[in-house]
Amino acid sequence: MKKNLSGLIMLLLLTLHVAGQKTMTYEAKDSGLAVPRVNNDEAVVIISSPDLYELSFESTMDKAVNHYNTVNESSYNYYFLKFTAGDLYRGRKLEIKVDGYDKTVIPIPLKAKEVLSFYVYDPDGMVGVGCYFQNRNEGNDFFEKAMYVEAKEKYKLALECTDKPEENDVAKRIEDADMCTFLRRKADNAFSATNYEEAEEYYKEVLSINANDEYCTTRVADCEEAFANISRKVYGVVVNRDHEPLAKVEIKGAVPGAKKNKYVGEKSIGFTDENGQYAILLKQQYDVIEFSTPLYKKVYMEIPRDSVNRVDISMKPANAIQGISIGNAILNTLNEEN
CATH class of the missing domain: 2.60.40.1120 (Carboxypeptidase-like, regulatory domain)
Structure with missing residues (x-):
């Protein structure tokens, strides 16, 4: 019995750990740093990231990654990796591990004496993510707190950023913020008029868009209590x-x-x-x-x-x-x- 219970607890902890994992993303960039000379059959990959994270590396085609140098500059870490290039290594991928995040996989089709540079970051973080993601993520933070006016302002700033991706979800997020504001207003008006059934439906519509809206969660309970007491x-x-x-x-x-x-x-x-x-x-x-x-x-x-x-x-x-x-x-x- 104790053995089964211990196994169940371990399984639960593992499930919670996996469920709590986040995702890093990457984009190709010029590091702007000098690269040392390499042999004729070698190539270099430079990985940069905010120094909040500690990165480790594995390769799908190498027994070990030759991580030969790390440079810290202006709150960023630059990791210098050296690989043997050539046709035998077609399809090679670099796997990057960060505690608390899913593994990030970057294809690196290297040619001899080539230098590739990638920037790795948390797209939902607040540090080192550029103008667009900074404002988008701050907007998301306001949205989760049901501060829809503030969220909309941040989303509008994100749309003005020069590093805005061509495909993005900010327009939809602005639409959601406007809809939540509209539905909450209708719900509050219905509640004030003692139309508790109608008010509850509007509050629930808000929660279908933003489940973290604590005000609407409380109001749903208020509607049910008021409705039951009439x-x-x-x-x-x-x-x-x-x-x-x-x-x-x-x-x-x-x-x-x-x-x-x-x-x-x-x-x-x-x-x-x-x-x-x-x-x-x-x-x-x-x-x-x-x-x-x-x-x-x-x-x-x-x-x-x-x-x-x-x-x-x-x-x-x-x-x-x-x-x-x-x-x-x-x-x-x-x-x-x-």
Whole structure:
């Protein structure tokens, strides 16, 4: 048992570790640094990155990567790697590892005496990512905090950056920020007007775009609580099929079940008086009233969401009682004939 539990814990920790991994990206750049001479069959790869990260390297076609120098300059690290070039190494890829990130793989089709340079960075980070990613990522940070106006301003700045990629998602992010602002305004207006169902739907639409919007999450709970606490007045009279009042008929609140004509969540909320009359306050959480009493079939009535509803009920005898009544009627007829 202990062994199985330990294995389960290890599996959980591994799953959490994998789920928490982030991704680095890269782009080709001129390092601007001097490169030492190399042999006729060698080539150099320079990897630069913010010095926040410590990089390690592996190659798909070399037993070990010849990492022969590292230079730190202006908060950036420059890693100098040397490889043997040639046709035998076609398809070679450089694998870069950083703690907390997925492995970054860069194809390096090297020619002799060639120098390739790549910049490796976290596209969702805030350091060393250039104008576009800096503003985009700051916009994302504001968006997650549901600060949609501030997020939109950062996204607009990102679109003005000269290093903006041709294909980017900023226009869609601006659209999302505008939509969240619009939906929150409609939700707040509906909530103020006590239209809690409508308000809840709008708040949930915001959460479908930004699940981190804590304000909307709280407001959804507020809507459900306010909605449940609003009561409707329901009154009327309960009689049998001979129009005689039925006293002590129990009245229960219920909700429709998964199957047709099935109801669940019954809770007693009152009884009819000696004249078969009743008047109850039905909470919004219930859409159905159940009327039940011994010897009679249960009756279910769906109640509109109006503030006041009159519901009169006629109850039929249960099958066994109905059978006894029919039997008695037959016996009486036979006795009269005799």
